Amino acid sequence: MAIDLNKLKELRERTNSGLLDCRNALEQTNNDIEAAIKYLQEKGIIKAAKKASRIAAEGIAKAFVKDNLAIIFELNCETDFVAKNKLFLDLADKIQNALILANFKNDDELNKIKINNKTIEELCNDLTASIGEKITLRRAEKYVANSNEVVAAYTHADSRIAVIIKAKGNNVEQIRHVAMHIAALNPSYLFECSLPKDLHDKILSKVENDPKLANKPEKIQASIKSGMLRKEFNDLGVLMFQPFVMDEGKTVAKFLEDTNLELLEAKRFEVGEGIEKKTVDFATEVAEQMKQ
Template sequence: MAISAKLVKELREKTGAGMMDCKKALTATDGDLDKAADWLREKGIAKAAKKQSRIAAEGLCNVLVDGNEAVVFELNCETDFVAKNDNFKALLDEVGSTILNSKASNLDEALAVELNGKTLADVLVEATAKIGEKISLRRVARFTKEDSASFGAYAHMGGKIVSLTIIDGVDEEVAKDVSMHVAAINPKYLDPSQISEDVIEHEKQILTAEALNEGKPANIVEKMVQGRLNKYLKEICLVNQPFVKDPDQTVEKFVKANKGTIVGFTRLEVGEGIEKRQDDFASEVMSQVNA
């Protein structure tokens, strides 16, 4: 039978499940609203949908390499306890290999990739129902390199931080050394040419206000600001940073000494940019006692 948009909308409002899941449920139950709601519950979809408003700021990142292709991604859950669970780690590997073997280059494309006849989006809904926490794929990026370049892949703390470098003219070991540096120091840019004028102007305004608040004479503030700005720009650029394994030389000098050129890099850290929920367990316990 034909399933109307009104009926799908009504089931969605009742269960919180996605539009496509609601349509599937109604199709499977010949448009019976109550049976469709039960169908969603039986599949674990309704339960998983209720968890979608929760904050998933824990989890793991991963970086996978296959020849001249590499993917970097972040898979989130709600607690660090689940992130250490073998089921979650197995899901991380399965999601990663599925994305790597596809042509997906961003989050939307990755969620649409099929795994065992289901989209990754549906697989994650099922994982949410099975594991009991919101499981979400947050960031996905694909990188390609030339034959003359090497990927440097590095995972820190089991995947709490991952980094990937692309360096032309060097072997994998050198590229990985630079990836370790990226994971540890977290550079924002490859070199000063990548920094926009807006960022530079914003930093200049902050440094100017800072110098004036220190009581510095106006006639020397401009020179002070320029000096501090140059120092800051060096600190946030990978090529200018003291190499973490040998602070006596910059990253650029280390790479050049190995006859290489840095092409690019990326770094992911679990939960960065997410406003994490702050649990007050003492208050929670007291609220239960006083209930």
């Protein structure tokens, strides 16, 4: 049977599938575009299952604000090339819109959110089959601003780091600056009270028994202790003790105080953090592709 070249072109554009796969699909479905898409989808589900064990550690992290909501999510793929693919970015936009309306408490609920009668997990599997890389929505979180609270979001230019933040107060622009600070410096803890108790106690004991305090008047001791604790907590990556990136003469805590803001929560996502990446040499990778 002769293949309609216009339909072949359309099928490739709509599914982003390979030329031979599209040709075969049209042959199997007598040049019926919709039937060919269904054929590729059914075939692709099998391919997607084979990719389930692959490691998807590239992709994008996005943060955004809609009214009183701040939302952050990470959508993963296997290579940074696919992270720039239009189909991948279109899926990210659909997920972003869906998260505005959805309520979710964990990853299972997250991936069951529906977009046009398909779950996010199903849409990720469809795209996996289409472009040949494992696609997963790894995680997402949402903050809701109540009365006298503000939320802000920051996504870095390369879409690999994103931050959402919530505070008491009403200065959105200034709290967004703190989100930018968090994106840049990646603090390990937000507050002094966030430190593990044993670590916190160890720092306090170290400062309290420092030889520099010997024979110093009480007021001088208090000043020395304050400076030492500030340095210790900054070294440990406690946000409130870090010099603020936009005014290093102030700590983040001082900047918040000066702008009448009280930090409540913040979340930072970086693409691939915590995922153990598998290193495969080129020859092995080609061999694996040929097996499939």
